Amino acid sequence: MKAILAVDDSRSLRQMVNFSLKSAGYGVTEAADGVEALALANQRQFDLVLTDQNMPNMDGxxxxxxxxxxxxxxxxxxxxxxxxxxxxxxxxxxxxxxxGWIVKPFDPERLIAVVKKVIG
Known part of the structure; x- marks a missing residue:
């Protein structure tokens, strides 16, 4: 299973990304900001990172x-x-x-299509 790190300070957006990608068969790990994401990345490898730009502590x-x-x-x-x-x-x-770049609000189908194109 391909592992994706989803980074966004919006919990509802992380949940939407998580739900969309898990339903397509991906494993998703969530982080609330860049600092948390970097700590996770130092612990394990991910196949793809999805990140917001505007977040507290460390931006995208x-x-x-x-x-x-x-x-x-x-x-x-x-x-x-x-x-x-x-x-x-x-x-x-x-x-x-x-x-690459995906503008919010995003369409879950398009997100999945882009992810499949990038990591299969």
Whole structure:
């Protein structure tokens, strides 16, 4: 089973992502912010990281940059799942190492389709 780390400060959004992805056969671990996500990433490997941008303690771009420093996450797909949709923010995401971008509110079917495309 492919393991996904879902990072968002909104509990309801994490639950929606978790439900959508588990129903498609993925294992999901939740983190409330970048600090918690980084701690989890230091403990185990994930096949994909889905992260919000605007979170307390550590935002999504900082999390991506930190994850890319870890040997096990140099090539791990990281998708931004965020309300941020400006070209400037997307460019910053790419520069930080984001693999892709999904704008909230998201369609669960589209999320699953993107995840399948990225990690199978």
């Amino acid at each position: 771009l900082t999390l991506i940059r930190q994850l890319r420093q870890l040997p096990g996450f140099a090539r791990t797909p990281i998708l931004m799942l965020t309300t941020e949709s400006s070209d400037d923010m997307k460019a910053q995401g790419r520069a930080a190492g984001a693999t």
